Amino acid sequence: xxxxxxxxxxxxxxxxxxxxxxxxxxxxxxxxxxxxxxxxxxxxxxxxxxxxxxxxxxxxxxxxxxxxxxxxxxxxxxxxxxxxxxxxxxxxxxxxxxxxxxxxxxxxxxxxxxxxxxxxxxxxxxxxxxxxxxxxxxxxxxxxxxxxxxxxxxxxxxxxxxxxxxxxxxxxxxxxxxxxxxxxxxxxxxxxxxxxxxxxxxxxxxxxxxxxxxxxxxxxxxxxxxxxxxxxxxxxxxxxxxxxxxxxx
Amino acid sequence: xxxxxxxxxxxxxxxxxxxxxxxxxxxxxxxxxxxxxxxxxxxxxxxxxxxxxxxxxxxxxxxxxxxxxxxxxxxxxxxxxxxxxxxxxxxxxxxxxxxxxxxxxxxxxxxxxxxxxxxxxxxxxxxxxxxxxxxxxxxxxxxxxxxxxxxxxxxxxxxxxxxxxxxxxxxxxxxxxxxxxxxxxxxxxxxxxxxxxxxxxxxxxxxxxxxxxxxxxxxxxxxxxxxxxxxxxxxxxxxxxxxxxxxxxxxxxxxxxxxxxxxxxxxxxxxxxxxxxxxxxxxxxxxxxxxxxxx
Numbered sequence: 001x002x003x004x005x006x007x008x009x010x011x012x013x014x015x016x017x018x019x020x021x022x023x024x025x026x027x028x029x030x031x032x033x034x035x036x037x038x039x040x041x042x043x044x045x046x047x048x049x050x051x052x053x054x055x056x057x058x059x060x061x062x063x064x065x066x067x068x069x070x071x072x073x074x075x076x077x078x079x080x081x082x083x084x085x086x087x088x089x090x091x092x093x094x095x096x097x098x099x100x101x102x103x104x105x106x107x108x109x110x111x112x113x114x115x116x117x118x119x120x121x122x123x124x125x126x127x128x129x130x131x132x133x134x135x136x137x138x139x140x141x142x143x144x145x146x147x148x149x150x151x152x153x154x155x156x157x158x159x160x161x162x163x164x165x166x167x168x169x170x171x172x173x174x175x176x177x178x179x180x181x182x183x184x185x186x187x188x189x190x191x192x193x194x195x196x197x198x199x200x201x202x203x204x205x206x207x208x209x210x211x212x213x214x215x216x217x218x219x220x221x222x223x224x225x226x227x228x229x230x231x232x233x234x235x236x237x238x239x240x241x242x243x244x245x246x247x248x249x
Numbered sequence: 250x251x252x253x254x255x256x257x258x259x260x261x262x263x264x265x266x267x268x269x270x271x272x273x274x275x276x277x278x279x280x281x282x283x284x285x286x287x288x289x290x291x292x293x294x295x296x297x298x299x300x301x302x303x304x305x306x307x308x309x310x311x312x313x314x315x316x317x318x319x320x321x322x323x324x325x326x327x328x329x330x331x332x333x334x335x336x337x338x339x340x341x342x343x344x345x346x347x348x349x350x351x352x353x354x355x356x357x358x359x360x361x362x363x364x365x366x367x368x369x370x371x372x373x374x375x376x377x378x379x380x381x382x383x384x385x386x387x388x389x390x391x392x393x394x395x396x397x398x399x400x401x402x403x404x405x406x407x408x409x410x411x412x413x414x415x416x417x418x419x420x421x422x423x424x425x426x427x428x429x430x431x432x433x434x435x436x437x438x439x440x441x442x443x444x445x446x447x448x449x450x451x452x453x454x455x456x457x458x459x460x461x462x463x464x465x466x467x468x469x470x471x472x473x474x475x476x477x478x479x480x481x482x483x484x485x486x487x488x489x490x491x492x493x494x495x496x497x498x499x500x501x502x503x504x505x506x507x508x509x510x511x512x513x514x515x516x517x518x519x520x521x522x523x524x525x526x527x528x529x530x531x532x533x534x535x536x537x538x539x540x541x542x543x544x
Contacts, residue, residue, distance in 0.1 A: 006359075006362055009356050009361050009362070010356060010357070012356070013352070013353050013356035013357065016352070016353070017342070017345070017349075017353050020345055020349055021344065021345075024344045024345075025344075082339060082341075082342070082343070083335075083339020083340045083341075084339070084340055084341065084342060086303075086305065086333055086335055086340060087333075087340055087354055087357070087405065088357060089303075089305055090303055090305075090328060090331065090332065090333050090358075091328070091354070091357035091358050091359070092325075092328060092329055092357065092358055092359030092362065092409065093357060093359075094325075098357070238307070241304075241305065241306060241307045242306075242307045242309075243264070244262075244264050244297070244300075244306045246305055246306070247305060
């Protein structure tokens with residue numbers, strides 16, 4: 001309980017800081033949101049025309065996926081670049097706790113955009129998008145997004161300048177969401193999907209054809225990525241402290 | 250170890266896969282409630298030592314204890330009792346106001362875990378008042394001078410009432426007046442019983458403010474030879490009084506000339522911190538005493 005109260009303080013601080021930043025740079029936020037909405041809608045149209053209806057739901061949360069996966073690493077890089085990292089490191093919270101809270105703030109701030117995309121997709125593309133698996137997808141997006149984000153944050157601690165690698169990862173994610181059709185799943189495809197990041201979202205994107213096996217596979221996929229994230233982050237965090245690279249830019 | 254705020258046993262640290270060794274088998278006890286200076290040229294390992302104590306860098310070998318707690322085993326406890334102040338050009342969110350920065354870091358430093366909201370705010374207000382920051386605290390940090398930023402960073406370091414304050418080059422880039430203000434704050438903190446470790450390449454500043462001075466030499470930390478600094482200054486002062494004495498101290502010629510330059514600079518209205526040290530530190534009597542011995 002004491003821990004939850006402590007984390008609530010941190011979450012409030014991060015929300016307040018994000019809102020203060022939004023106040024300072026409002027056009028940046030509005031511009032980013034608009035461009036994301038337009039690009040994603042265009043991709044959804046294309047995917048729908050190709051007949052990959054199962055991928056539409058996953059694509060609706062794609063901006064959220066990018067934001068969540070990018071937040072821990074980008075906020076870490078920003079802190080290192082402007083020099084606040086040492087202050088954050090020497091706080092009463094761990095770096096992981098701070099990054100986790102920042103991801104939650106990103107999640108909260110990206111919810112309105114996701115619902116706008118959902119609304120437009122339902123109106124313009126597919127009115128049959130089911131809200132139940134969609135809310136489940138949001139939950140899986142949050143958990144998987146933070147998991148992948150923490151791995152990327154670990155990479156920033158060790159390798160610092162990783163922009164090109166991250167661009168490649170984001171492209172791979174887009175490729176995954178556009179071209180791996182969740183419309184029909186063979187056993188082979190399910191196994192692959194369990195292993196890849198955000199596979200749970202592709203699986204639940206099946207919508208009406210959800211079975212217990214699909215749910216189990218989605219939970220398995222998420223568990224694998226939570227475990228991977230925890231392990232890899234810890235290894236990279238300790239390595240960066242040992243090698244003296246933590247906080248270097 | 251009981252009287253030590255920092256205790257280091259057989260510490261070794263190297264970088265670049267062992268190619269650059271900074272510390273080798275270093276053992277040192279730093280006493281509590283003292284202002285301790287760590288002097289050394291750029292790249293000698295001062296910042297590395299600060300980062301090792303703050304846990305940002307892990308040692309290759311050896312142990313570090315802060316107030317009796319092992320840094321590897323009780324890191325979360327140690328984090329609550331130390332504060333680090335480094336480069337004031339960084340370490341702040343520039344597009345937030347000073348107060349917004351304080352609010353954010355107050356939560357991060359756990360101020361509200363120890364106090365309720367109104368008590369926490371009272372602590373902040375008190376610190377703002379003690380550091381005379383009322384006039385600019387609500388302005389954006391990007392409008393602050395370097396001295397204002399350094400004060401703000403010091404204030405934020407004090408939010409968790411640290412037992413140990415680590416200052417890495419706290420006077421870097423500060424002008425004469427701001428250096429004095431920061432110096433007074435440090436002295437004030439020391440009087441309140443905060444243990445302070447200052448790393449700096451400014452030996453005059455350290456000499457003025459520190460109870461103990463250490464230097465990094467041969468991958469170890471050793472006591473800095475205080476007397477040499479004093480006598481060089483004393484000789485510089487002596488030489489100013491009587492340039493004939495200069496001839497007797499040829500081996501210190503360059504240092505003496507350097508001090509003389511500082512002293513002459515003041516005649517042309519240049520505010521020079523080193524010169525200020527020379528006369529404001531009440532060393533004049535010491536100089537005169539040495540002068541009487543020499544003569």
